[in-house]
Amino acid sequence: MCRIYPVVAMLIGIVVLASGCIGATSGPDDVAWNLTLAGETESVLTLTELRQMPAVEGYGYSVSTVGIKYGPNRYRGVLLADLVEMVGGVGADDLIYVSAEDGYLWVFDTAQLQGKEFFTFSEELREIPSPPLQVILAYEQDGKPLAYEDGGPLRLVVITETHDVITEGSPWVKWVDRIEVHRK
């Protein structure tokens, strides 16, 4: 008889864990996440506010330093350039620091802010001339909120119009929580 109690306790535990998981994935706006924009002014945006901004979409396909290819996936988000505009914009020599809660940081110059000067590769990982690219802060992947294991809720992504262009993974900052304009 007393052997039943551990089993019951375990079952209750499983139910609690399961309902916790369901709660966490029930909708994009349930995730509490603040994005800090720091430039001439400072501003903090929620996911809901980001979703209300003009959105852009495209294909993202990246390759990690060790040659693992991720994608192609469809992404939706806001232009990094639009976010920077909200806090005073950038001068030609300014740099944009994009960082995450794990301490990762990637620095973009103003050419990259406009989608220029990235290396692009074919699916065979041969370098190809760069088609037009856009640098976005993505909140959606393949029509769903960007999952935490994929770098969500907010990830820096480089997108193209077609699904066959690969870019280097290092600028694809996961879990972005801060974007900062550094004046030269």
Ligand SMILES: Nc1nc2c(c(=O)[nH]1)N[C@H]1C(S)=C(S)[C@@H](COP(=O)(O)O)O[C@H]1N2
């Ligand atoms: N926050 C954060 N974003 C990150 C990284 C990281 O360590 N932390 N690694 C970057 C690098 S170097 C690559 S190649 C891609 C893919 O990394 P992964 O293969 O470790 O997922 O994510 C990028 N974004």
Ligand SMILES: [Mo]
């Ligand atoms: Mo990497």
